[in-house]
Amino acid sequence: MTKTLSSTAFPKIVIIGGGFGGIEIAKKLKGKEVKVLMLDRHNYHTFQPLLYQVATGxxxxxxxxxPLRKIFKGQxxxxxxxxxxxxxVPERNVVVTSIGEISYDYLVLATGSDTNFFGSKELEHYTMPMKTIPEALNLRSMILQNLEEALIEKDPVKKAGLLNFVIVGGGPTGVELAGSLCELRNHVLQKDYPELDMSLMNIYLIEGSPAVLGPMSEKSQHDAREVLETMGVKVFTQTRVLSYDGDKLSVSDGQEIYSENVLWSAGVMGEVIDGIPKDKIVRGNRITVDETNKVTGFDNIYAIGDVASMVMSEYPQGHPGVAPVAQQQGRHLAKNLLKIINNQQPEPFEYFDKGSMATIGRNRAVVDLGKVHFKGIFAWFIWMFVHLMTLVGxxxxxxxxxNWIWSYFSYDRGxxxxxxxFNRKLMTEDTKNK
Amino acid sequence: MTKTLSSTAFPKIVIIGGGFGGIEIAKKLKGKEVKVLMLDRHNYHTFQPLLYQVATGxxxxxxxxxPLRKIFKGQxxxxxxxxxxxxxVPERNVVVTSIGEISYDYLVLATGSDTNFFGSKELEHYTMPMKTIPEALNLRSMILQNLEEALIEKDPVKKAGLLNFVIVGGGPTGVELAGSLCELRNHVLQKDYPELDMSLMNIYLIEGSPAVLGPMSEKSQHDAREVLETMGVKVFTQTRVLSYDGDKLSVSDGQEIYSENVLWSAGVMGEVIDGIPKDKIVRGNRITVDETNKVTGFDNIYAIGDVASMVMSEYPQGHPGVAPVAQQQGRHLAKNLLKIINNQQPEPFEYFDKGSMATIGRNRAVVDLGKVHFKGIFAWFIWMFVHLMTLVGxxxxxxxxxNWIWSYFSYDRGxxxxxxxFNRKLMTEDTKNK
Incomplete structure (x- = not known):
């Protein structure tokens, strides 16, 4: 294989991205005879599953x-x-960064995914994504600013627009966001804004496919929808967004919704860095990898997690874009890299699906564990426990x-x-995500 | 007195600012026969005494x-x-705001203070103030960004500049910031940046007067300086900043310090709103008030806290700009306003000085209670207790x-x-504080 040895005898593994996958591979390489260099545009790891709670206060x-440095303190x-x-630049085994060129012996792409606006500049400009902490904070500011504005708005159409919240995309993020916003309205906002008639605040959840929580069991899909509707979310499935100009949202069932608050959680796409040949990039902007996560056509470039597409008989479109896949691929690749370095045969990756879950509100969650499905307060406790345990630090x-204990007993958000x-006009594509 | 009655029979008291003073007066007016309207550019109250801990991670x-709305929930x-x-506009009893004109029967200015750069545009542009949460967050980002940069900087002068931290102003804020930065260096950064030689990180504290902690007792001043120097802070008193161009700081003792990190805590000035006649504004940009906090020359405009200057025999230059003064004046003015409304005589304000304190590091604080001065771990516990109790919520x-418990045992910052x-170039005067 092509390999440029660095100054020391130990091979240098460069990991791009400090998400779930990047962290696991770097941890597993602790104490091994390799040099590990992690690159990330943020100095911290983001626990994405709880971004919606940041966005909703x-x-x-x-x-x-x-802090990423803290995770690897002493390593x-x-x-x-x-x-x-x-x-x-695969030909020279280097990556070009904002601090210069960095060489690698092995390169691991763990860049994750970004919001997919499916090519629409209009949606990208006017809707609010929620994949990073700055984006979640922008969303939080925008929601609260629009409520303040609604309070003093005299024009009923404009006021309705400020109070209508539309969440596009009924995956776990969309469902959790809709549920959380609904609880915010039902328990908190009426007390905060006694002058505002909170029955005017509508929360829409719009999903293109026939059900919310697409990857979960039919039972969980049904249960989640029922809970959302009980809480007061207006759920529309098999409905697509046609256009949105910042004021008016047109959807495929003919509805026109006036809303200043359109939250986009309708899809993700792999964050591919320039230099990966176009023919290696497939559906969802993912990079095709073999069963050892090696990028097809390369000897020393690997991709894991959301950005990787490993097509297997059980997963014809690649694995789901969830944390456990990234974590398991990260740990597995660490072992494989050590094998390869020692001239042993790498082993194929196998995903162990531990199940999936989503929370809708207090005491309300759905959990799929293989063929077992449950909901309600027990599911909600499992959801909380798993998330608390997965949080770093x-x-x-x-x-x-x-925060959770306090919110539970006070019905409040801190x-x-x-x-x-948030000021859309002052935001540039460059500052929006940072 | 001139008084424009609003639509209801209850007089309308408009309070500008939700700081320590504004909150206390509004709380005290709960359930009384007045209408209270609070205006603030932020939707939250800031606990300024702990900003330095936000800035240092x-x-x-x-x-x-x-959240201000939450403080007054149900009022x-x-x-x-x-x-x-x-x-x-005192002639018409209105204030002009970004959401239109608002009328008042009584106006309370509780706007607090902002950083005083003493007219220097250069210092305002290049140094970092720390009076608001966005400013503290900018400072935090800048400190960490400069450490990341120092790591890859080859030029020794530039590297020194990135690692030299200069705090201008040795009042409580400056002392607490210097101590906190020093602990960050001594306990945390060496582990985070094993490649960086932390002995290159210098922390300077520059104070124009003969001692740090100016308003405290001589004993506390002496103790604080001793502790700072033991921890490794380079303290220079009777030293003034002559100029700073973003790279090089010139001080009055002839030193030139290369530093990209100049933190400005050298002074504050009252935040006066347009419309208050210039002849009512005195030293420190404060508004002269009588002993009932009424602005001289007006019948229904009051000022409390940092923005007010009430000259009394004990306080020839007005009261110190600390939270207890604002809180006591707020509570006192609430009582006086109710008296005035009921045609009773208002009572003069008397400040009850509960003492002052500053913390320098773990187990290290100084406390002055009247003639009693103490330091060390007991003082530090008192400091923590008082601050925890004063925190809202x-x-x-x-x-x-x-956070404190965890930091204490782990010697870490979360x-x-x-x-x-933080990007100075992208910052405008308008976005910097927001």
Whole structure:
């Protein structure tokens, strides 16, 4: 294989991305005879499954972010660089970054995914995505700012627009966001805005496919929809967004909804860096990899997690874009890389599906564990336990726990703060995500 | 007195600012026969005494901010508007805001203070103030970004500049910031940046007067300086900043310090709104008030806290700009306003000085209680207790407590996150504070 040895005898593994996959592979390489260099544009790991609670004022952003350097404190073969990777040059085994060129012996792409607007510049400009902490904070500011505006708006059409919330995409993120917004309305906002008639606040959930929570069991799909509707969410399935100009949303069933608050959770796409040949990129902007996560056609470039598409008989369109896949691929690839370095045969990856879950509100969640499905307060406790345990760091676990306990008993949300006002006009594509 | 009655029979008291003073007066007016309207450009109250812990990665911003609407939940005679006040028009008893004109019967200016750069545009542009949460977050980002940059900087002069931290102003804020930065260096950063030689990180504290902690006792001043120097802070008193161009700081003792990190805590000035006649504004940009906090020359305009200058024999330059003064004046003015409305004689304000304190690091604080001065771990516990108790809200108290306990035992800081990178070039005067 082509391999440029670095200055030391130990091979250098460069990992792009400190998400679930990147963290696991780097951890597994601790103490091994390799040099590990992680690159990330943020200096922290983001616990994406709880972003919706940041956006709806339930958690502080800092409790779901964890400094990457801290995770690897004391890991002697690990180095971190806070930088943006601009290009991969496979011919020379280097990546081009904002702090210069960096060489690698093995490259691991763990870049994850970004919001997919399916090519619509209009939707990208006017709707609010929620894949990063700054995006969740923008969303939080926008929701609260629009409520403040609604309070003083005299024009009934404009007021309706400020109070209509539309969530596009009924996957776990969309469902959790809709449920959380609904609880915010039902328990918190009426007290905060006694002058506002909260019955005017509508929450729509719009999903193109026939059911919400697409990847879950039919039972869970049904249960989740029922709970959402009981809470007051207007759920529309088999409905697509046709256009949105910042004021008026047109959907495929003929409805026109006036809304200043359109939250986009309708899809993700792999974050592919320049330099990966176009013919390796498939559906969902993912990179095709073989069963060892090696990018097809390369000897020393690997991709894991959301950005990788490993087609197997059980997963004809690749694995689902969830944390456990990334984590398992990360751990597996660490073992395989050590084997390859020692001239052993790598082993194929097998995904162990531990089940899936989504929460809709207090005491309300749905869990699929193989053929077993359950809902309600027990499912909700499992959801909380699993999320607390997956959160990185004791401090973060403790702070999230305090918030949850406090919210549970007070029916309140602690962080409905407009700390940096959102201003679409002042935002550039460059500052929006940062 | 001149008085424009609003639509209801109850007089309307407009309070500008939701700081320590504004909150206390509004609370005291609960259930009384008045209408209270609070205006603030933020939708939250900021607990300023702990901003330095946000800036140095010890606390999440959300734990020292509290939603203003939430403080007054259920207070029926209270209304809040999230708006910027642009002008006061005393002749017509209205304030001009970004959401239109608002009339008042009584106006209370509780606008607090902002950083005083003493007219220097250069210092305003290049140094970092820390009076608001966005400013503390900018500071946090900048400190961490400069450390990341120092790691890859080859030029020794530039590297020194990235690692030199200069705090200008040795009041409580400056002392607490210097101590906290020093602990960050001594306990956390060496582990985070094993490649960086942390002995290159210098922390300077520059104070124009002969001692740090100016308003405290000589004993506390001496003790604080000793502790700072033991921890490794380079303290220079009777030293003034002559100029700073973003790279090089010139000080009055002839030193030139290369630093990209100049933190400005050298002074504050009252935040006066247009419409208050110039001849009512005195030293420190404060508004002269009589002993009932009434602005000289007006019948129905009052000022409390940092923005007010009440000259008394004990306080020839007005009261110190600390939270207890604002709180006591707020509570006192509430009682006086009710008296005035009922045609009773208002009573003069008397400040009850409960003492002052500052913390320098773990187990290290100084406390002055009248003639009693003490330091060390007991002083530090008192400092923590008083600050925890003064924090608004149970959730905030709990989150801060969790952070403190965790930091104490781990010698660590949880929130060293660059959540929104600081970029001086992208910042405008308008976005910097927001």
């Amino acid at each position: 339930g958690l502080e952003a800092d409790s779901i972010a964890f 002697k073969n690990f180095t971190f660089r806070n930088t943006e990777v601009k290009q991969i 004791f401090r973060n676990k403790a702070v999230v726990f305090v 962080t409905r703060l407009i700390i940096r006002p | 010890g606390l999440e911003a959300d734990s020292i901010a509290f 029926k005679n209270f209304t809040f508007r999230n708006t910027e006040v642009k002008q006061i 149970f959730r905030n108290k709990a989150v801060v407590f969790v 929130t060293r996150l660059i959540i929104r990178p």
